[in-house]
Amino acid sequence: MATTKTDEDVDFKGENDEGKHPEGNLLNFEPEVPVESMLVPTDNFDSFEQEAPPDPSNLKVDSNLAECQNNDNNTVDDDKLDPDTSGASRSISELSLASEESTDHHGEEEVTNNEEWRSQEKHVFILSSAGKPIYSRHGSEDKLVTLFGVMQALVSFIGDDGDVIRSIHTQGTLFVFLIKGPIMLACVCKTRESVAQITVQLNYVYSQIVSVLTLQQLTRIYEQRRNYDLRRLLAGAERLIDHMLIALETQPALLLGAVQCLPLVPTTRDAITNIIVSSCNKIKNLVFAILVGGNQLVTLIRMKKFFLHPADLHLILNLVNSSESFKAAESWTPICLPKFDPKGFLHAHVSYLAEDCEACLLLLTVDADLFFPLSEAKQKIVEKLRRASLLQSINSALAHPGTPVSQLGVPEARHFLYKCKATAQFWGPVPAPPYQTAEGAKRLLDQYRILHHRLHAPMQPLKLLYLQDHAETMLGWVTTGFELYVAFEPLVTKTNAINAVNKILRWIKKDENGLFITNAPTF
Amino acid sequence: MAHDSPLSLKYFYIYNSSYGQKEGEEAQKILYYYPTKTDLDSQIKNVGLTEAIIKFTETFNCNQQCESLHTQKTRQLYYQPEDGFWMVLVLTVPTATKTKEGIDHLEYQSDEVQDNIYWAVLKQAYRSFQLFNGSFSNILDSEKDPTKLRYKLDHFFAKYLIKLKPQHADILDVFHGIQFLPLDKKTFLHVQTLVNLLECSFPKVRHTAFLYNDQLVWSGLEPDDMQAMYRYLITSLLPAQMETELQGGPMPRQSAAFSALHFGSRFVSGPSNLQGDDVGKIPKVYLKNDDGPVICHLVIYRALNATVCLFIDEAVSLEMDFFQRLDIFLGHRLTSLGSEIAEQFNHSVASAASAESGAKFVYFNQLNRAQKSTIHLDNRKSGNISVPVDVLRILADVNADFMERKPTTGETIVKTMNDFWVVGKLSNLREFYVVIHHKNANLIEINEEVKKLCDSQFKSIFFNE
Numbered sequence: 001m002a003t004t005k006t007d008e009d010v011d012f013k014g015e016n017d018e019g020k021h022p023e024g025n026l027l028n029f030e031p032e033v034p035v036e037s038m039l040v041p042t043d044n045f046d047s048f049e050q051e052a053p054p055d056p057s058n059l060k061v062d063s064n065l066a067e068c069q070n071n072d073n074n075t076v077d078d079d080k081l082d083p084d085t086s087g088a089s090r091s092i093s094e095l096s097l098a099s100e101e102s103t104d105h106h107g108e109e110e111v112t113n114n115e116e117w118r119s120q121e122k123h124v125f126i127l128s129s130a131g132k133p134i135y136s137r138h139g140s141e142d143k144l145v146t147l148f149g150v151m152q153a154l155v156s157f158i159g160d161d162g163d164v165i166r167s168i169h170t171q172g173t174l175f176v177f178l179i180k181g182p183i184m185l186a187c188v189c190k191t192r193e194s195v196a197q198i199t200v201q202l203n204y205v206y207s208q209i210v211s212v213l214t215l216q217q218l219t220r221i222y223e224q225r226r227n228y229d230l231r232r233l234l235a236g237a238e239r240l241i242d243h244m245l246i247a248l249e250t251q252p253a254l255l256l257g258a259v260q261c262l263p264l265v266p267t268t269r270d271a272i273t274n275i276i277v278s279s280c281n282k283i284k285n286l287v288f289a290i291l292v293g294g295n296q297l298v299t300l301i302r303m304k305k306f307f308l309h310p311a312d313l314h315l316i317l318n319l320v321n322s323s324e325s326f327k328a329a330e331s332w333t334p335i336c337l338p339k340f341d342p343k344g345f346l347h348a349h350v351s352y353l354a355e356d357c358e359a360c361l362l363l364l365t366v367d368a369d370l371f372f373p374l375s376e377a378k379q380k381i382v383e384k385l386r387r388a389s390l391l392q393s394i395n396s397a398l399a400h401p402g403t404p405v406s407q408l409g410v411p412e413a414r415h416f417l418y419k420c421k422a423t424a425q426f427w428g429p430v431p432a433p434p435y436q437t438a439e440g441a442k443r444l445l446d447q448y449r450i451l452h453h454r455l456h457a458p459m460q461p462l463k464l465l466y467l468q469d470h471a472e473t474m475l476g477w478v479t480t481g482f483e484l485y486v487a488f489e490p491l492v493t494k495t496n497a498i499n500a501v502n503k504i505l506r507w508i509k510k511d512e513n514g515l516f517i518t519n520a521p522t523f
Numbered sequence: 524m525a526h527d528s529p530l531s532l533k534y535f536y537i538y539n540s541s542y543g544q545k546e547g548e549e550a551q552k553i554l555y556y557y558p559t560k561t562d563l564d565s566q567i568k569n570v571g572l573t574e575a576i577i578k579f580t581e582t583f584n585c586n587q588q589c590e591s592l593h594t595q596k597t598r599q600l601y602y603q604p605e606d607g608f609w610m611v612l613v614l615t616v617p618t619a620t621k622t623k624e625g626i627d628h629l630e631y632q633s634d635e636v637q638d639n640i641y642w643a644v645l646k647q648a649y650r651s652f653q654l655f656n657g658s659f660s661n662i663l664d665s666e667k668d669p670t671k672l673r674y675k676l677d678h679f680f681a682k683y684l685i686k687l688k689p690q691h692a693d694i695l696d697v698f699h700g701i702q703f704l705p706l707d708k709k710t711f712l713h714v715q716t717l718v719n720l721l722e723c724s725f726p727k728v729r730h731t732a733f734l735y736n737d738q739l740v741w742s743g744l745e746p747d748d749m750q751a752m753y754r755y756l757i758t759s760l761l762p763a764q765m766e767t768e769l770q771g772g773p774m775p776r777q778s779a780a781f782s783a784l785h786f787g788s789r790f791v792s793g794p795s796n797l798q799g800d801d802v803g804k805i806p807k808v809y810l811k812n813d814d815g816p817v818i819c820h821l822v823i824y825r826a827l828n829a830t831v832c833l834f835i836d837e838a839v840s841l842e843m844d845f846f847q848r849l850d851i852f853l854g855h856r857l858t859s860l861g862s863e864i865a866e867q868f869n870h871s872v873a874s875a876a877s878a879e880s881g882a883k884f885v886y887f888n889q890l891n892r893a894q895k896s897t898i899h900l901d902n903r904k905s906g907n908i909s910v911p912v913d914v915l916r917i918l919a920d921v922n923a924d925f926m927e928r929k930p931t932t933g934e935t936i937v938k939t940m941n942d943f944w945v946v947g948k949l950s951n952l953r954e955f956y957v958v959i960h961h962k963n964a965n966l967i968e969i970n971e972e973v974k975k976l977c978d979s980q981f982k983s984i985f986f987n988e
Contacts, residue, residue, distance in 0.1 A: 112582055123583070150579055157572060164595040169638065170580050171587040188583050192927065195593070454920070454937070459634035460913055466936035466966060469928060494966045 031420040031481050031512060038300045038520040039259065039424040040309045040339070064306065064341040065366055111143045123188040124205060124245060127152060128222065134183065134230045135241060141231070151186055155179065167195045178202040182222035183209070183230070192446070194453045197255075201248045204311065207338045208244050211315050212237045215342035243322035247314075251295075252445060255452055256419050256483070257310050258426040259317075262296040263400070266513045268393045272385065273299045273521045276361075279380040281523050285367040286374075287346060289523075292320060293359035293398050297425075297517065304522045309339030310424045319350075320360050326350050330378070332371045335364070349374040353382050357391045358398055402430030408507050412500035414472065415444060416486040418508050420516055427508070427515045435487075443471070448485050451476035455483070466494075475501065527618045527629065530636060530690045533597060534561070534613035535648075537659075537676060538570045541607050542669065554608075554659075554669055555676035557684055573601065573611050591638050598636045604649040608659045612645045614689060637916060639923040643697045644689065650751045652679050657809040657816055686758065691906040693898075694919040694956070698887040700894020701753045704738035710867055714740050717856055721831075724852060727845075729819055730810075730834040735864050737761065744834070748810050750892045752832070760791065760823070761830065791823040791830070794846050802843055810834065822846075824853055827861030882959045882976050883910050885918060889952035895980070898958070910958045914943045918956045921947035925954065936966065944969050955981075 111117055117139050125144075126135040131152030133141035141148070155177060158165040168175040176198040178185045185202040193201075210218060213233060221228050248254050264272075276289050276299065287306060291298040295317060302308065315337060320326065330351035337346060349363040349371060361381065363374045385391050405413055408429065415435055419426040435444045447467075455462050455476045465476040473488040475497055486504065488497055512518065535557040543551030549567045556566045577589045592599040600612040614636060621630045656662060656679060662672045706714070718731045718741055730743040737757045742749045789795070794803045809816040818837040823830060831853065835841065886895040898915060900907040908915060921935045925947065935947040942962040946969065948955045957973050964972075 118583055147582065150575075150582075154572075154575060154579060157575075158594055163597065166593040166595060166633070168576055168580055168589065169591045169593070170584060170589045173580065173584050173587060175580065175583075190584075450924075454924075457634065459632065460916070460939070462937050462939055463942075464936070464938035464966075466934070468934040469930040470932070494970050498966060 031422070031509075031516070037423045038302055038308060038517070039313065040307045041422050041424050065344045065346070111139045112147065114139075119190075121190050122245070122249070123186075124202070124241075125151065125186045125188075126205070126209070126241075127184055127186075128226075128228070128230060129156075129179075129182050129184060130226050132227060132229055134234065135238060137242065137245060151177075151184075155184055167198075174198065176202065178206070180206050181219060182226075183218070193449060196456075196458060197449060197453055201245075201254075204244055204248060204254065204314070205241055207311060207315060208240050208318070209234065209237065210338045210342055211319075211336045212240070214336040214344055215338065216344065240318060240322055244318050247318060247321070250441075250445070252417055252428065252448060253295075253426065254314055255445070255449060256417065256426050258419050258424045259310055259313055260296045260427060261425055261515065261517050262293055262298045262394070262397050263427075263511075263514050264298070264393065264397055268390065269299055269517065270519075271388060272390050272394070273301060275384045275388070275390070276301055276381055277521060277523060279377050279384065280363070283365075283370070283373055283377060285365045285370065286363060286523060287366060288362070288364040290316060290362045290364070291353075291359055292317060292362070293394060295321060298359055298394060299517065299521070301521045301523060306340075308337075312337035312339045316348075316362060320362070323350075326360060327352055330375060347371075349378065351375075351378055353385065353394070354391060357395055359394050404432040405429040406432060408504070410500050410503045410507070412488060412492055412496045413504060414487045414489060416484065416504055417448060418485075418504070419483040421481055421483060423516060423518065425516045444487060447472060447474050447487060450474070451485050466497075473497065477501070527620055528615065530617045531615050532557075532612070532684065532687060532689050533615045534558070534569060535611070535680070535684060536566070536570060536613075537608065537610050538573075539607045539609070539659075539669075540574055554673055555680055557680060559677075559681075569613070570611075573599070573609065577601065577609070590642060593633065595631050595633070598633070598638070598641065600638065600641045600645050602642065602645045602649065604646075604653075605659050610645055610649060612641060612648075614641060635916065637919045637923070639926065640692050640694070640696055640919050641689065643699065644687070644692050647696070647699055647751075647754070648680075648683065648687075651683060651755060652676070654748070654751045654755065654808050655679065655806060657818075661816070693908075693915050694885060694922055695894070695896060695899070697919060697922055698885075698894055698954075699750055699754055699892075700887045701750060701892045702738045702895065703891075703893050704735050704740050704864075704868070706740065706864065707867060710863055711740070713860055713863065717860060718743070721833075721852065725833075725845075725849065727835050727839045728833050729817075729836055732832040732834075734761075734830040734832070735861070735868065736828050740864075745811055746890075746892050752808070756830070756832070789825060790846065790850075791825050793822050793824070793841075794843065797843070797847055797850055800843065802841055802846060805841060807837060808834065822849075824849065824857070826854065826857040827865065829857050829861035829864065831857065882957050882972060884958070884976060884980070885954075885956045886981065887954045889954075911941075911943070914939060914945060914958055917943075917945045918947070918958070921945065921956065922954065925949045936969065946970075946973050948973075 120138045122137070124135070124137040125133075125148065127133055127148045129152070131149050133145060133148045135141065136144055155165055159179075164179065165177045167177065173188060173190050174193070174195065176187045176189075176195055178199055183206070185206060187198050187202055189198060213221075217233075221230070221233070253259055272291065276291065280286055280289055280301075287303045288308060289299075289301040290308075290313070291300075297313070300308065300313075316335070319333075319335065325331065330349065333348050333350060334345040335348050336342065336344065340346070346364045346366060347368050347370065349361075349365075351361055353359045353361055361378060363378065365374065382391075385394075405415055415429060415431060417426055417428040431441050431444065434440045451465055451467065451474050454465050455478050461478070463478055465474075467474045467476075468490065470490055472490050473492050475484075475486045475488065477484045484501065484504070486497070486501060488500070492500075508515070535555075536553060537555040538552045539554060540552055543549050549571065550563055553566055553570055573592075576592055580587075580589045588603060589601050591601060596616055598614045598616060600614075602610045602612075604610060616631045616633050617635055618629050618631055620627050622628075656675050659672060662675055663669060714733055718733060722728050722731060731741070732739065732744060732749065732752065733741040734756065739749070739753060744752060790803070792803070792805055794801060806821045808819055808821050810819060811817075819834040820837060820839070820841060822833040822835060822841070824833070825831070833849075883897045884895075885898055887893070898908055898910055898918075900909055906912075917937060917939065921937070924935065925933060930949065931951060933947075933949045935945075937945050939945070942960065944957075944959045944961060944964065946957045946959070955977070957976060959969060959972055961969070961972075
């Protein structure tokens with residue numbers, strides 16, 4: 001991704017460091033930007049609008065999957081792209097077994113009258129356009145049939161007028177609806193998040209479903225049977241959705257649409273990357289090799305011309321984080337990455353590097369028959385890493401407790417998040433008091449959410465936002481190259497806040513190569 | 524931004540679910556529906572949707588008011604001013620044509636419609652009705668059937684909605700503040716002396732309010748009542764008289780010589796001819812009180828841009844003799860006081876104009892509802908504003924954020940993509956917003972500029988740093 005020069009760069013000619021401030025004349029703190037990034041830079045706002053289901057007739061046209069395959073291996077039968085005939089996908093024939101079941105309405109009042117259920121901070125419901133329950137975060141779907149019916153009725157009543165329901169606002173509760181082709185999602189939350197932010201979250205949940213089924217299968221199922229009970233196909237996926245929702249609530253990564261990298265000396269990271277490349281470059285159809293540890297990215301190698309969207313990487317991280325079974329044995333699992341290609345599956349070889357190394361390696365391919373070659377390659381990678389004592393390097397980086405803000409020499413700041421826009425990566429120090437508790441961390445993330453929402457308001461994005469209230473003073477700043485979100489003590493002066501921002505940027509700049517992956521290796 | 528279709532009022536309706544609960548009798552729930560020409564089926568359908576939405580939200584929260592519904596094409600605001608009575612304002616979302624990949628498509632600008640503004644507009648509609656008619660349930664009580672209420676609603680809102688102009692609503696509609704006229708001590712005491720003397724000489728007068736042009740000098744009403752009253756006076760009753768005076772905008776006002784057009788004092792509500800027998804039509808107002816509303820006659824008398832509003836107990840019957848005595852008492856006194864204020868007023872306008880800087884501001888004090896603003900070029904709610912409309916929206920956003928988080932003090936500073944800075948300060952119950960256009964300024968410089976503005980405009984008011 002090449003950066004484009006904008007008029008803003010003109011401001012950045014300041015030479016004198018001290019006394020140059022946010023949004024005044026600025027010294028150049030813009031991050032170093034690689035010519036190409038492995039991740040697609042994103043503002044995370046591309047997914048607001050409801051999408052219509054794709055026309056099945058052109059499902060194969062313009063497919064990333066097809067392109068990766070044709071690139072390197074013309075012998076693979078095109079049919080393999082069709083998830084319905086590919087061995088790893090769930091068979092469409094299961095659908096014919098579907099029969100109407102009777103549902104039990106009696107338990108419903110028990111649930112909706114339950115104070116604990118009513119006071120849950122965030123409900124998420126998924127249902128088909130016919131009103132069939134698919135998922136409920138709290139309380140069994142079977143006991144909420146009437147509620148699902150009411151939601152379906154509201155959506156279709158407003159839909160009949162050629163309009164689309166978006167949200168309902170009450171004094172303390174927000175209701176958000178998202179209609180995605182044959183299914184709809186609803187969120188009921190008391191968290192004071194904005195409609196735009198909840199919509200992004202519902203889109204993540206939707207992507208999680210697509211990731212398990214592919215869009216093609218999802219569309220086809222409902223074309224054949226409008227009344228189909230999707231839970232048959234999603235057995236086991238509830239866990240992924242539950243986990244995704246928790247991640248959305250607790251991890252700044254999903255808010256920022258960025259990933260955090262495991263901090264490593266650049267030469268170490270390059271050595272790891274080179275070992276993976278050299279062990280895999282004979283294997284055709286390998287699209288991505290991803291090494292993750294502690295929910296952070298160690299390295300990512302991609303097939304030339306193809307990029308991973310951060311939202312897809314979050315789906316992958318969610319899969320890894322919510323599946324204990326990967327630790328026990330190497331696995332072969334189909335996964336659809338909706339931003340990469342919603343129409344079909346990639347096949348993932350997933351394994352942890354070794355019993356004594358908690359990093360997880362994912363090798364993603366379009367070829368369903370590649371399990372054994374990938375398994376072999378993985379063995380080679382581990383051997384080489386061990387010989388070069390790189391497993392040790394990864395382990396010690398994983399064991400590092402993280403850098404608290406106090407070690408950065410910025411006493412004015414309590415915490416911050418820095419996102420490099422071009423590489424879709426971010427870094428933040430480990431939370432220190434008052435944010436070390438779960439409650440404190442939640443409040444901090446809420447504050448970041450408020451900043452993020454206002455700075456990225458779809459109709460009216462802002463350059464800078466400074467918010468002072470009784471608990472803290474927050475500063476959010478978006479430039480062409482980076483986004484910075486800082487939490488200060490409530491009574492910080494503006495001069496001190498600005499000095500702190502400059503110190504943070506200088507520190508980031510100094511350590512940029514260890515904190516971020518600034519190259520974009522390919523096979 | 525150019526709009527293909529601007530924001531507009533689509534429906535406005537008032538219903539009570541306890542009427543017409545039987546199937547087929549749903550129409551009885553509807554007490555007022557605008558546009559009145561809407562066919563009954565659509566009316567019933569839309570009221571039904573509102574009821575369904577409210578019922579649905581109740582599944583998840585007890586006792587929280589449902590405030591709005593957002594759809595792609597509409598924004599619907601809900602307000603329940605009295606138990607069981609719901610008022611609903613439905614707006615069409617403005618649209619704009621955008622070109623994407625060479626293809627024109629219609630985009631709904633939902634973010635341009637701000638809930639806090641229109642919820643305030645809806646609430647104000649109720650307050651205005653209530654001021655002249657009393658509460659919904661009081662109108663019902665006397666007759667037990669809603670025929671009279673329907674009639675009164677129809678009579679009131681038919682006129683009210685024409686003047687609504689929802690496309691020009693902004694943060695000032697959230698505040699509905701009162702502009703006070705600052706006077707020097709001596710002149711202010713003269714006003715107060717007149718009011719006291721008047722109330723002693725005419726014990727039937729319960730409260731008095733004194734205005735000069737569109738600014739309030741003195742009020743004996745509760746702030747809440749005065750707020751509603753003030754709005755009625757300056758948006759409905761006085762504009763006819765003040766049209767010529769207001770053409771120059773709120774800051775540079777017309778000179779006293781110009782106002783002399785209205786030389787000669789007269790009753791604005793009351794008899795037009797003091798020699799005749801007809802005392803004229805005198806409106807009644809319902810003032811708030813702990814034990815039910817107090818109903819008063821509203822008599823308005825005006826001389827030389829000075830307006831005196833007299834609130835007289837309903838029980839008193841107003842005879843021509845009363846008006847004649849009032850005219851004799853007020854005529855001369857008010858004329859001379861009016862010219863005294865005019866002199867000082869022109870003086871202060873001249874000095875204010877010289878202090879004018881590039882910064883625009885809005886100030887509002889919740890305690891006395893005082894408001895001061897330079898974001899409008901006139902007082903006529905015609906969309907004639909001195910800052911870009913997208914920047915103006917940020918003010919309402921910042922206000923919504925303050926109201927939601929409810930801090931006692933707080934400060935918000937934003938810089939927009941087009942280099943406008945908006946500073947919002949909340950200090951106890953006072954709010955202050957400043958708009959500055961400055962590309963190369965930084966936070967500290969903006970802070971200094973706001974401080975300077977505070978010093979020049981609000982010398983004695985303390986704002987937290």
